[in-house]
Amino acid sequence: MSAQGIVVPPGQRAAATYGPGWSNVVKLQCDETHGSTMVFEANVPVGTKSTLHLHHDSDEVAYVLSGEVTFLIGDDITVGGPGTCAFMPRGVRHAWKSTGAEAGRVLFFYTPASAGGLIEEQQRTGSGFSSMTDDERSEMLRRYGWELLGPSPL
Numbered sequence: 170m171s172a173q174g175i176v177v178p179p180g181q182r183a184a185a186t187y188g189p190g191w192s193n194v195v196k197l198q199c200d201e202t203h204g205s206t207m208v209f210e211a212n213v214p215v216g217t218k219s220t221l222h223l224h225h226d227s228d229e230v231a232y233v234l235s236g237e238v239t240f241l242i243g244d245d246i247t248v249g250g251p252g253t254c255a256f257m258p259r260g261v262r263h264a265w266k267s268t269g270a271e272a273g274r275v276l277f278f279y280t281p282a283s284a285g286g287l288i289e290e291q292q293r294t295g296s297g298f299s300s301m302t303d304d305e306r307s308e309m310l311r312r313y314g315w316e317l318l319g320p321s322p323l
Contacts, residue, residue: 175201185292190214190272195289199282206278207285210234213273218266218321226314227284229257229277231265236273239266239323246323266323287313 177196184192190212197208213236221241231240233253240247240255241264248268249255257263267273279285287309291297298306310317 183292184212185295187297188214188217191217193288193292195285195292196276198289199286202282204282206280207282207289208276208278209285209288211273211275211277213238213267213275215267215269215272217273218323219264221262221264221318221321223262223316223318224257224259224279224284224314225316226259227279227281228259229263229279229284231255231257232276232278234274234276236267236271236275237269238273238275239268241265241321241323262318264321264323266321268323284313284315287315 175197182194182196184194186192191214192212193209195207195209197206199207231238231254233249233251235251237248237250238253240249241262242255242257243261243263247255250269255265290309290313301309
């Protein structure tokens with residue numbers, strides 16, 4: 170199959186809701202880029218945070234569009250506002266938290282796209298980690314190369 174360009178206009182993709190005010194919109198799906206890149210936009214209320222985790226097979230990039238986000242990458246903590254770009258290499262533990270006075274908007278990129286498959290599957294099925302059995306969660310994490318290391322220290 171040959172490569173094609175993709176343009177996703179605003180509002181074309183449905184948002185998945187993860188809590189009050191917290192939503193993700195997948196902008197580029199894994200299969201659309203032939204596994205090259207997966208991109209989603211997260212709208213995260215103040216105090217929203219990820220788990221402490223790492224990806225075995227994908228690098229992750231976060232670009233802050235608005236608000237303020239604190240990143241833990243390895244042992245380093247950095248606070249960034251709009252325009253901040255954070256690179257989280259595969260195999261390195263990381264977490265993030267929306268820490269500003271207003272909700273944050275962040276673009277997340279996975280390359281290769283494999284780790285983004287977890288976000289896509291959760292959005293497609295409506296299944297979050299809290300609604301899964303330990304075995305279901307472990308299988309999903311394994312399938313997409315994620316490793317949960319515990320709650321966020323942020």
